[in-house]
Amino acid sequence: MWYQKDWFTGSDYYNFRERQISVQELCIINPVEQVFHERTEIYYVRSGKATIWVNGEKFKVRQGSFLCLYMHLFYRIDEIEEPLDCVKVSFHIGLFMFLCFEKREVWENEMLIYRVEPLLYLNMEEQKRVETIFAELLLEEETQRFGSQNISIYLAMELHALYCRYAMEKRESLSGGASQIWSVIQRVLLDTSKTLSLEEYAKAAGMTAVTLNRHITKNCGYTFFQLQKMGKVFHACALLHFPDLDLQYISDYLGFTNLEDFCRVFKRYMKMSVREYQTQHIGAGVGMRGEEEALQVLQYLLLCFHKPFQMEEMAQQLKMKPFQMEKRSREQFGRTVQELLEEIRVRMACSYLAATERSVTQIGQDVGFGSISTFQRSFQKYMNQTPSEYRSEYRLFVKK
Template identity: 40%
Template sequence: MKGQKDWFTGIDYYHNYREKEITVERKIIKEPTKISMHEQVEMVYVLGGEGIIKINGCDYKAEEGSLFCMYAHHFYSISSITSDLKVVIVKFYIGLFMYMSWERHPKDANARLVYDTCPRVFLQGTQRSKVQTLIEDILEESRERRFGSMNLLEYKTLELHTYFCRYAYERIGVDKKQENQVWGVIQRVVLTTSENLELQELAKDLNCAPRTLNTWIKQTCGYTFFQLKQFGKILNACALLHFPELSMEYISDILGFSSKQSFYRLFAQYCKMTPREYQKNCIGNEEVRAMNTGMGMQFLQYIHMNFMQDISLEGICEKFFLKPYTARETFEEIFGDNFNNILNEIRISYACAFLRSFDYTVLEIANMCGFESLSTFQRIFKAYMNQSPSQYRKLL
């Protein structure tokens, strides 16, 4: 930066100073874009539309209220467009904020801001209104170039970046908590189908909007809230059908169906057979088997809800207050297999879904599905699927 020649007029004070290069652009993006490498920091605020922005191989939803901040180490592209994305893009050199940020931060805060934060924050309520007003001010100063516009553009861009840093920094460690909370909601919905659970009430408990919670549920398990309720009813119906003394009217009523006919219709949709056919074809006649199957379905539900975690037969025994011998016997009688094989089969089924649906690496999927190492995952996957995870994904 050159020295100031005239203290009164400020002549040449700003000459050849690249940190003054701030570009602001309002765009409508209709098509996916190629991967972008960039020297400047690029902030993208989504005013409307919907799509997916892929950043360093991970997908992030772009929708109204999304604020992205991509530093030089972020390589990104717009991988898909659901509806035209209306965005404002602000580009600047990070040095501008290195010399203007005087506030003293906690140790390592700056490094965590750049490398540990998520490149996307989703704004709601006052956060969104505050940032949207700021975006409009930035557009106005960039467009009109009135007296002092350059200074105001710097200050407001600094303010926008500071808001992103605040919101992103405060979310470090929160996303994992959110994921656990969402799985808690999923487990509650599946296991308590007799309750008239409402999305609005569950969202209120998590202090988020119903639409946001529905999105989280869909991203986590593949079902919307409504679909999850239906799936939970069928899962519990299968458990109750193992008790022949329970009438179809009772099962239909306790699971919250409006009528026996609606119960039959949904059951056939999921299971490709009627409840009576399920009892006849899928349930043995042995008295002991009928008694134990209810517990077996509880085991199965527990594994489905916790397959990402480090679960064991001992943990199940502690959860259901059983002796190991009883639990092992139940698995053998109901499923014809042992606990470890059932757990691996469930984990591999989820792994296949993740390989089909996401661009996560094989190692990331192995970790997501609860396998202790990549080699263990690959060995078990090949045993079940007769091919490696990479071959399975390639053949798709």
């Protein structure tokens, strides 16, 4: 590889700049303004207390803090309670292609860059190991003996590898891992015809309601209550494609208190009234902004499930690459984009079976399945019964 523009894997990997390692001791007594940095910076804090903001998120820095700040992370340091005595090593990320040499799951390198905390708090054993490496780095920087550059590279690689190890281990040790939380997020958005409480989801996830709500908010930027309302609005967008369904029925079916509450919530999330949506966007699909790319993928599929699916079109709309969307989907939902879309179509079919008198064949076409056999097979896969059986069972339940 002589030249690779993607900074994640290394740019012009063989030039001198790419092999440079910078190590320095710092005493930070004044706030550090947010600046652009083109190299990855690893900090280890030997003493002191301060606050660091990384991409808008606030972290407390103290003794034993271990930070890895990649070039796409914007940070600043303020509220310095005690001067920070720290060591910093800087390098270009392309140097660390060694990550590819170790056999990993396909999503792990991407997760190390984007999906772990930038700041870790090390225990005593971890602190001793990191401090030893920094001491050796400083010694090589000071003496500049034969081979110092190579030894510094190896030491910096070891330092970064330790950060990756600790970050992944601490991520996995958190109560309610991210994959479990994203599974809950998906369920909340899809389980809209029945209004389950936060406590019910928390009990199924094996944690308290407060803890679950905190994890949901941290992962996607929305509280449980907001997600639940959002899911109902997305579901309403689907039902509004049927002009024979009146608004009162849709409001009641989705569990809103009254029609006024439904219209108010719809406008809050869609930035337009129900009537405006029906007039302007029926069949067009509306993308909503989301801080998390995985949530954007799910939002897009929820709003555009009825359209013929084209990965390239979706990528263009979300301004993401197809492989990136697949990674997000597999990472957070444990399935491909196509599999996620299949489940969403089945869930929407459940609503149509319950809410309309359309034939099973027509509903299969309405939700985007290419043939009745494909629809029947997919429905059986997720619901363990045929569409006709589901319709009969649902209406029998309603009569009771």
